[in-house]
Amino acid sequence: GAVVSQHPSRVICKSGTSVKIECRSLDFQATTMFWYRQFPKQSLMLMATSNEGSKATYEQGVEKDKFLINHASLTLSTLTVTSAHPEDSSFYICSAQDRVVTGELFFGEGSRLTVL
Amino acid sequence: QQQVKQSPQSLIVQKGGISIINCAYENTAFDYFPWYQQFPGKGPALLIAIRPDVSEKKEGRFTISFNKSAKQFSLHIMDSQPGDSATYFCAASISAGGTSYGKLTFGQGTILTVHP
Numbered sequence: 001g002a003v004v005s006q007h008p009s010r011v012i013c014k015s016g017t018s019v020k021i022e023c024r025s026l027d028f029q030a031t032t033m034f035w036y037r038q039f040p041k042q043s044l045m046l047m048a049t050s051n052e053g054s055k056a057t058y059e060q061g062v063e064k065d066k067f068l069i070n071h072a073s074l075t076l077s078t079l080t081v082t083s084a085h086p087e088d089s090s091f092y093i094c095s096a097q098d099r100v101v102t103g104e105l106f107f108g109e110g111s112r113l114t115v116l
Numbered sequence: 117q118q119q120v121k122q123s124p125q126s127l128i129v130q131k132g133g134i135s136i137i138n139c140a141y142e143n144t145a146f147d148y149f150p151w152y153q154q155f156p157g158k159g160p161a162l163l164i165a166i167r168p169d170v171s172e173k174k175e176g177r178f179t180i181s182f183n184k185s186a187k188q189f190s191l192h193i194m195d196s197q198p199g200d201s202a203t204y205f206c207a208a209s210i211s212a213g214g215t216s217y218g219k220l221t222f223g224q225g226t227i228l229t230v231h232p
Binding site: 004006032034041042043044045046049091093095096097103105107108109110112 | 152157158159160161162205217218219220221222223224225
């Protein structure tokens, strides 16, 4: 079946640095991808909707200048956490929708960010 | 409103028993209701989903019951097994014609423990 791959699965960085997380749809074209954040023992909160070739749509309360999203191709969306701080430490999960063929939605395995 | 309320927060069931998790929503525009299973450190995986034109859907040991008038839906896991121990999330979205249901609002999650 279709697979959504996230990289890296774990990343540790120092406070003030920027971290990029990639989300790839491996065998389908994803015109739309979604980025979620999940704190320990909490639910998934939608951060933004990423559309190929256009600007991302951010949810209320999400800083677009801090969480940069780029969806440059039909199979790749990236989330860059700029000037990361310890409070940005979280589990970031992407999902991608195969709108072209099946309409199904697939989630990635998540990326654990730890900011020291 | 966009909120989806899920209960209970945690659930302990004996092997072979029935696990029941409930969700309630407020936005009557929601028309896609999936349930996800998440293991620690992994992304969520779709278990089963329902649309409001049916009141029940069964797939193997998993059944969704849907009550449109009460704006509630529930997940029943029959013959619960220790391998079912995980966190379960209900979710809801507006499908906009069937291909745009990726913008999910998640419930708070239920930690299910099945004792052998």
